Amino acid sequence: MKSSAADRLFARSAAVASCVGFILIGMLQALYGPAIPGLRHEFGLSPSGAGLGLSLHFTGGVAGVLAFNAIHSRISNRALLAWSYALMAAGGAGFALAPNWPLALTAAFLAGLGFGGIDYGLNQLFAVGFGDRSTAMLNVLNAHFGIGAVLGPAVVAWLGPDDYPYAFGACAALAAVLVFAGSSGVRTRVSDDPPAESPERKGLGLSRVLVGFLVLYILNVAVEAGVGGWEPTHLETVGYTATVAASATSVYWLMMTAGRFLVVPITLRYAPERILAVCAAGMTVCLLLALVKGVAPVAYAGVGLFIAPVFPTGLPWLNKALPQAKRAGAWVIAASMTGGVAAPPLLGVGIEAYGIHAVPWLLTVLSAASLLATVWLIRLTRRSAS
Structure with a gap:
């Protein structure tokens, strides 16, 4: 079973x-x-x-x-x-x-x-x-x-x-x-360790797939942290009150939580890579909609909903794509943290150059790059599997 x-x-x-x-x-x-x-x-x-x-x-x-x-x-x-x-x-x-x-x-x-x-x-x-x-x-x-x-x-x-x-x-x-x-009830070791990979299949293929996942996670966490850090400032700049802007940001985080619960039945029917492709496309569209003042708060909430499954759903895909690299998840998780640390100040540099109104555009570029990375990874992992 x-x-x-x-x-x-x-x-x-x-x-x-x-x-x-x-x-x-x-x-x-x-x-x-x-x-x-x-x-x-x-x-x-x-x-x-x-x-x-x-x-x-x-x-x-x-x-x-x-x-x-x-x-x-x-x-x-x-x-x-x-x-x-x-x-x-x-x-x-x-x-x-x-x-x-x-x-x-x-x-x-x-x-x-x-x-x-x-x-x-x-x-x-x-x-x-x-x-x-x-x-x-x-x-x-x-x-x-x-x-x-x-x-x-x-x-x-x-x-x-x-x-x-x-x-x-x-x-x-x-x-x-x-x-x-928290530690009782957890098996000491995993009995079904993945099989070792032959030397011929290690190297370039593994490194390209791992680099792809690192890029994907850095970009997604950069979008996540970027929206959380700059959404209230952007909404206030386009005319919303501070209260509305703060409330909209809270809704964004709540939608991230809700999205992870809502995606559970979907994960039982569809492969992780398909879910991630839809998520990347959805968050890119929502960030473009955030350029429209009248729907910006709702659009940011949509970003939270679509970005929610990315982090947890990508890890099983990573383990499936790189069964021989048992610790690849650690590098991906560490990379995601560095993305969260670096994104807000780097976005701040872009905002200084182009203004607060450019926040959705800057985030859209990151999200679109995430979509491209997802598509590239899908092709790469399918080619490796064949």
Whole structure:
């Protein structure tokens, strides 16, 4: 039975705990921005200085993905998850209790290491741990990240920015619980490792496919971060109020969460590459529609809906296309994080040159490039399969 892979790798309780883990990492990442006023008040920081918290978190995330990828073959799946949650618990508690900003930044980096370990570990395990349902389960898993990303700012808004330590402390406490609850019920090893690839088929074919996936993920996360970062400014510039612009951006993130749940039944009927091609085309059309003032908020919501399945749906396709490269997912996930870090400032350079009204055009270029990368990958992987 193809679906028996789920029984080999994940118990039901472990799958539920993994979804809670993704709520945790979504919430933790989303806390830094709303906490900035409190951080500035606590440590006497400039806006850019306070923003270093999220930067160090993402830097730790990239390091965590690459580090845990490097040692995954020498430690069990349970150890990978337990150590990642422990790092998040230590980092979250350290950030909440730090007496000065350098120690807080160190704690943010530590939390980021654990964040990267969970992001890499659970995405990688879900991509191979549920058989034919892996694509569906990856979308469910990543949808819970969106739930956490919505909850994080809501918690800070309820507590008040000056009480941000309580929010980070709550994340640390949940991570401490997941050190044990999140790793139990996960099989130590995957029994059905992919077959080794012959030397003749390694090399150029593998590198071209991997590079294609790296480009695809960097572009998609760049669009995702670009819309999240610049949508409110663009909407205000074309005449919407700050309240409407902020609400529209919240809807964009909510649509990303909803889209991952909605695509689940579709993943059971259609191949990942077909879904990604439709998503890339849909987000490109929506970004073009964002040029029209009257429909811009709805168009951005459409971008969220179409971009939602890309990250989780692409990983099973990657594993199918490169079964011999067991750790290719780590490079793709790390690349996606660098895209998220680099996109907002790079878009800012384009906006300085062409103005805020150019935001949809700039994002459309990235999305269209993503569509081309998807089509190119489809042709490349089909040619490799034949």
